[in-house]
Amino acid sequence: MRNVVHLNLDDAWIGGAPDLPLVEAREWGPHLRFSAPARRIEQFYCVISPQLQQFVLYGSGDFHHLSALWLRRAADRIVVVSFDNHPDWDVRPPRWTCGGWVNRALELPQVEKVAVWGCGNSECWWPRRLFGNRRAERAGKLEVHPWADERSPNEQQRRGAIFREDWREQFSEFARGLGDRALYVTIDIDCLRGEEAVTNWENGRFTLADLTWALGELRQRSNVVAGDVCGAYSPPRYARWRQRFASEFDHPKLLLPNEQAAREINRATVKAVITALAG
Numbered sequence: 566m567r568n569v570v571h572l573n574l575d576d577a578w579i580g581g582a583p584d585l586p587l588v589e590a591r592e593w594g595p596h597l598r599f600s601a602p603a604r605r606i607e608q609f610y611c612v613i614s615p616q617l618q619q620f621v622l623y624g625s626g627d628f629h630h631l632s633a634l635w636l637r638r639a640a641d642r643i644v645v646v647s648f649d650n651h652p653d654w655d656v657r658p659p660r661w662t663c664g665g666w667v668n669r670a671l672e673l674p675q676v677e678k679v680a681v682w683g684c685g686n687s688e689c690w691w692p693r694r695l696f697g698n699r700r701a702e703r704a705g706k707l708e709v710h711p712w713a714d715e716r717s718p719n720e721q722q723r724r725g726a727i728f729r730e731d732w733r734e735q736f737s738e739f740a741r742g743l744g745d746r747a748l749y750v751t752i753d754i755d756c757l758r759g760e761e762a763v764t765n766w767e768n769g770r771f772t773l774a775d776l777t778w779a780l781g782e783l784r785q786r787s788n789v790v791a792g793d794v795c796g797a798y799s800p801p802r803y804a805r806w807r808q809r810f811a812s813e814f815d816h817p818k819l820l821l822p823n824e825q826a827a828r829e830i831n832r833a834t835v836k837a838v839i840t841a842l843a844g
Contacts, residue, residue: 651766680739740783756776
C-alpha cells in the first residue's frame with residue numbers, strides 16, 4: 566500500500582502491522598504519550614510531517630491527539646469521522662492530550678465538522694459529560710453517537726444515541742447525508758470488542774465486521790481522502806512525571822495482556838481495517 570505509512574512511536578504495531586513503509590519515531594514516543602506541551606508537539610510535527618502519507622498507522626490510543634496534527638495537512642474543507650470508544654472531547658487541560666484532541670481538530674479552519682461513532686464509556690453521560698465540548702455539539706460542529714442500549718429511557722433520548730438493533734440504518738443515513746464531502750476517517754481500535762482488539766483502554770462494542778461495513782459505506786457514498794488508525798496496546802513509557810501521574814490516574818485499571826497474544830489479535834484486525842480504509 567503506497568499511500569499508507571507506519572509511524573512507529575511505541576512498538577505498538579511491531580510484529581503486528583501489515584507490510585508498510587516504516588518511519589521510526591520511538592525517540593518521540595515517551596514525550597508525546599497521553600499528553601505533551603504545545604512546543605514539543607510543534608517540534609515533532611515539523612520533523613515528521615514530510616514523511617507522512619495519505620493514511621497513517623501509529624501507536625497506542627494514548628497518541629490519538631496526533632490526529633489533530635495529521636488533519637493540518639488537508640488542503641480542502643473536510644468532515645472528520647471518528648470511530649472510538651471515547652468521545653475525546655474533554656475541554657479541561659492539558660491542551661494537547663488524547664482525551665481532548667477533537668477540540669484541537671475543531672479549531673482548524675479546514676475542519677467543517679467532527680462525528681464520533683461508537684462511544685461506550687461513561688463520558689457521554691451525566692455527570693462526566695459536563696467536561697465535554699457540549700457547545701460544539703449544540704452548534705452542530707460535533708456529533709457524538711454513544712451506545713445507549715443499557716441506558717435509562719430518559720438517557721436514551723440523548724442526541725445522537727445509537728442502538729445495536731438499528732445503528733446501521735442510522736449510519737447509512739448519516740453517510741448518505743455527507744454527499745460528496747471530503748472525509749478524514751480516524752479509527753481507534755478500542756471501539757472494537759475485546760476479542761478483536763487489545764488496547765490500553767476499555768474496549769467498545771463494534772465488531773470488526775461492523776467497522777469494516779461502516780468504512781465501506783463511507784467509501785461508497787462519500788470521498789474518503791485520508792485517515793489514520795491507532796489504538797494497539799503498548800507498555801506505557803513517559804518522559805515527565807506529571808505526564809505519568811495524569812495518565813495513570815485517567816487510565817482504567819485493566820489486567821496487563823500477554824503481548825504476543827495481543828499482537829496476533831491486533832495483526833488480523835489492523836489488516837482488515839487498513840484494507841477497508843485505504844483500499
